[in-house]
Amino acid sequence: MTARPARSAVASIQLNVDAREISRRVLHAQLEIPAAPGPLTLVYPKWIPGEHGPTGPITDLVGIKMSARGQTIPWRRDPVETCVFHLDVPAGANSVEVTLDYLLASDPNGFSSAASSSASLGVVSWNTVLLYPQGSAANAMTYSTRLQLPEGWKYATALPRAGESANGIQFQSVSLETLIDSPVMAGIHFHTFDLSPGSQTPHRLNVVAESAAALEMTAADQGRFSNLVKEANTLFGAHHYRSYDFLLTMSDQVAHFGLEHHESSDDRVPERMLIDENILKGWASLLPHEMVHSWNGKYRRPAGLTTPDYQAPMKTELLWVYEGLTDYLGEVLAARSGLWDVTSYTERLAMSADAIGARWWTPPMRRSCFTRRGRKVPPGGAVRIFIPKVRSSGWKPMSQSGGRPKENGRWTISASGFSAAKTPRRRW
């Protein structure tokens, strides 16, 4: 047995981000990092949760300056690790000031480091605009963060707000883990749909779009997204968050993807998703998928992906559970909520089977499926899915809040109502 090296707790770090030029794809940041005289190593987040790889956009970090007590401090890039910076804190100093700029990409291909802003909206991912002391655990550091947005822009985030003034939005002090897990979405054309009116646990669908017209969601579709909240609650049987905020960015000028967080999700889709039936159908499983991730991925996470900071490599041997189970449950919730009808769901199942080479379906126009044993499932008939129980030894609880979701084994998806009744344990 090997003891884990002690990690020192660090006093609160001040982070000020000026996003008033986000439309020009520039973010300015200033950090005040408590430090003692002597050698200090600062690092830029490299392994980004939910992206499962070393995708921290270090090549877009520019203009780094470090100082203490008003004096410039020379810094050196580590000769091996590009995300690591070395400096010497001068005698008499008790903190280091760092200023830096982050240049947002224009490339729409990729995840959070891809295109994230336009003339009328933008998303701030905190991992792109900060450094932290090497060797400090993400849940042992506290960040006190202030954000300035362009004039007239509205915003949404799961990050608790402490106050607002002419100097910007001041957020409550949180751990680095919570900060990086809580991006901010902002824009001119903004609307928040309450998906659980009257509930003690708020669920909000926050939307920014390139136009006010794109926000005109029908009452029927709003009802389907509210159903998603109800069906997720039924499925998991517990809350493990204080509130949940979908951060839905609708633009053809940003990257399109979803990135899960514990109390929110960063969802980026085509501009007309909420007003074009076909686009909505194509993206219907995105929000359910990311909401499932709040449980499978955040509240519960494979041990290999539960790293102490953002420099430790993630081990992805259980990624198939993290993503595979989430993909399945997300599509189940898309169907149960009504975002997909039965035909759409069974067609998606058939397409997935075809994609992995399984010969158990016929073309979608016939709207029927064959099981692995050759048994035909008629149009509108039941499709039984088996999910193996997850061994608890491979999972660690995350630290943010309480609750105890169920780890069920089986679900039945039927034409008559996508019920949650258990089925006999059997494979096809």
Ligand SMILES: [Zn+2]
């Ligand atoms: Zn996923």
